[in-house]
Amino acid sequence: MSAWRSALLFVVTLFLGLACVATAGPYTDSAHGNSATGVSRTDMAAQGYVKGNCAHCHEMHASINGQEPAPASGSPSPAALFADNFSGVTVGPYIQSDNFCFYCHTSFGAVQVEGAITNEPYSNTFGGYNIAEASDILGTFNLSNSYHNLYDVQRFAKNKFSFFKDSSNPCVACHNPHLAKRNKEHPADPTFTAISRPTDHENLWGDDVNERMSNYISYRSPYSFGSTSFYEPDGSTSSDGSLVPDYNAFCLDCHREQVPTTQSVSRNPETPAGFLTAINWSGAGDIHGARARYFQVDGSDSPVFRTNPDLPPGSIIAPYDQIPVQGNYVLSCLDCHEPHGSYFTSSYLLRRVVNGGVVGGSGPPSGQVIHQQDFCQKCHTDNHCGGPNGCFTCHYHGSRDKGCAGPWDGATF
């Protein structure tokens, strides 16, 4: 059977599918299938297709009144989409035609009738930061040379997850386009989560109460931007993680292993070339995960060598020092990282706003090289050997036994 005929049959199946689900269900509850907020491609809306109709994303080649609606790709695409999922390009910055999703998730030239779809970095939407360095998904991936490399994500996911095909969209490793909801519109309500775990693609992640950061009794949300009394993700007084999906379980579906990268060189000298460090968030892993810390919250029993005697030694600052002081905080990956791309060059997706404050840049280009000491000091007062920009030489995921002013035996991150 020709590709064209199989595409045709596929679309027929698809519309029969639509007829069954159009009234109610997970698709019509989703951001894309919703009759108020959903998909509406300009050329298809002009043909009378209602908002949310599958045909705004799926089409048969050259089939609408004998013409192919924009964007015209000239050939059928896998899953009968209006464009190919991914161009296979190995490095960013990305352009609109590199990824099917970018045809709408961009602020310039979107094929969606309303034009731009606004999506800001995590630091803004859930961190409360008021300066948006990017305002759409294409822009967040293109902020700097630190982003989730789509080629690497696709290549990892197709070897790893059975739902993921050779032609699958790299975004689909983390999102189910038939289910994803608008968390940005309801930041205090994770039943509106936008993500699906790659190990559970047919379900949303975070919508059930046992899928939240409150799974970790010693989690505490960071402060919201500019505040010392309100917390992420919604700027309210809730701080136990019950309003946030369990991002640790989500990210670790991939990162509990060494993932391949063409983009970055691991900080960890023990990680083989071409891979990133496997993140161990268990009690036997990192201190920012479930491993117990060595010192008091105020650092009073820390032997760590200070450069500034006016500062308490290595203390952990608010809200992580509050009563009841937990014995062993567990942080969320997204307390420190962005999911799509970072403002900071070569900085492993680190956030612009951490624990309520803006992390400064330390150098060109455009001040976008991260100031490492400033990053750590969003949650710590300590500042010793190697500063201001040598902190990551000793402190990185999996780092052990890194002496500063003397020998050190144990975990250092």
Ligand code: HEC
């Ligand atoms: C035809 C246009 C179109 C395409 C193609 C498209 N989207 Fe969307 N997307 C939308 C619209 C419209 C919304 C809802 C509007 C809004 O949220 O402001 C949305 C919302 C979302 C949301 C919910 C969060 C949010 O922004 O509110 C996610 C997640 C999402 N899209 C992911 C994807 C992914 C992944 C792809 C590619 C597989 C994709 N989209 C392709 C139009 C599109």
Ligand code: HEC
């Ligand atoms: C926002 C765009 C969008 C909308 C709207 C949408 N889909 Fe999809 N659909 C996709 C993408 C992207 C894929 C490919 C997934 C992948 O990359 O593996 C897909 C795949 C599929 C598949 C193939 C499943 C598979 O992975 O083999 C079917 C069937 C399907 N969609 C049916 C529908 C139906 C029926 C509707 C309406 C009820 C619909 N889609 C609405 C984006 C969309």
Ligand code: HEC
């Ligand atoms: C490695 C996993 C991962 C990949 C790959 C990924 N995303 Fe996301 N995405 C997330 C997470 C986690 C969130 C939830 C946090 C947030 O909203 O910022 C999210 C949120 C979103 C949102 C909602 C943002 C908002 O305003 O809250 C959209 C839209 C979206 N992603 C689209 C995409 C598109 C399009 C792609 C591919 C070009 C993509 N994502 C690739 C993990 C991923």
Ligand code: HEC
């Ligand atoms: C579907 C698998 C998958 C999931 C889920 C995933 N990642 Fe990744 N991640 C990868 C792959 C593959 C790479 C290597 C490509 C690269 O370096 O960008 C990577 C790279 C990274 C990097 C290094 C980026 C750089 O600058 O090179 C960081 C940091 C990261 N991921 C954090 C996260 C966080 C935080 C989450 C959860 C929100 C997450 N990842 C979820 C697959 C995944």
Ligand code: HEC
């Ligand atoms: C978002 C807040 C946050 C950021 C950013 C942060 N930390 Fe931490 N850090 C913590 C918390 C909370 C703990 C306590 C963990 C525990 O109780 O197990 C901690 C613990 C530690 C410890 C272990 C202390 C002990 O008593 O054993 C070290 C070392 C450390 N951090 C170093 C760093 C360095 C270096 C940076 C910068 C690269 C950094 N941290 C960035 C919050 C943070």
Ligand code: HEC
């Ligand atoms: C040469 C290695 C080395 C460098 C460089 C280094 N550190 Fe450390 N740091 C250590 C060791 C060793 C410890 C004690 C182990 C621990 O707390 O887990 C430590 C502990 C810490 C702690 C936790 C102290 C406590 O009492 O809770 C913080 C915070 C910290 N360092 C921040 C920084 C910052 C910020 C920089 C950069 C300005 C930096 N470190 C550079 C080796 C180093």
Ligand code: HEC
């Ligand atoms: C306290 C802040 C903090 C938290 C929490 C955190 N990270 Fe990181 N992460 C960093 C810093 C700083 C770097 C850059 C230094 C390095 O390479 O380790 C980094 C680097 C990475 C890298 C690149 C590793 C490499 O080989 O260089 C990955 C992948 C990553 N993080 C994933 C995660 C995941 C997944 C989680 C949650 C389970 C997480 N991070 C939680 C601060 C954090």
